[in-house]
Amino acid sequence: MNYVYAWPVNYVVRRIESKGCSRMSKKAFDKIAAGLNEALEIARGNAKPSRLYVPPEISVREIRKQLNLSQDDFAAEFGFTIHQIRDWEQGRTRPLGGLRAYLMLINSDAPAVLRLLRNSAAKKRAKAA
Numbered sequence: 796m797n798y799v800y801a802w803p804v805n806y807v808v809r810r811i812e813s814k815g816c817s818r819m820s821k822k823a824f825d826k827i828a829a830g831l832n833e834a835l836e837i838a839r840g841n842a843k844p845s846r847l848y849v850p851p852e853i854s855v856r857e858i859r860k861q862l863n864l865s866q867d868d869f870a871a872e873f874g875f876t877i878h879q880i881r882d883w884e885q886g887r888t889r890p891l892g893g894l895r896a897y898l899m900l901i902n903s904d905a906p907a908v909l910r911l912l913r914n915s916a917a918k919k920r921a922k923a924a
Contacts, residue, residue: 849892849896850899851895853889853890853898853899853902855880855883855884855890856883856884858898858901858902859880859884862905866880866881866884872909872912873901873908873909873912874912
């Protein structure tokens with residue numbers, strides 16, 4: 796069992812102020828206190844995170860290699876361009892925003908993502924016919 800000990804928020808603020816830091820506005824304090832309290836409840840297992848955490852960096856190469864796909868195949872299967880894959884893997888650019896979330900889904904359950912993509916494509920073909 797993990798135990799989480801938390802200093803009372805007011806104690807932390809007093810300690811910060813005693814170190815010579817300036818006072819913060821009540822609004823800023825309330826936001827920080829709410830975030831800290833939410834984090835403590837999550838750590839204790841009493842609450843679930845309210846937002847999806849999308850890490851700032853995702854290794855596209857690692858995801859692709861776990862799936863045993865070439866850059867060309869990975870791009871074709873999941874709807875990326877080969878240039879995007881190469882740029883991401885070589886560090887020239889990085890996937891932003893929704894693309895990172897999409898890569899997280901691919902990393903967690905690639906077969907389900909492929910099923911959804913293929914079902915969507917099949918429905919479009921059936922509709923067009």
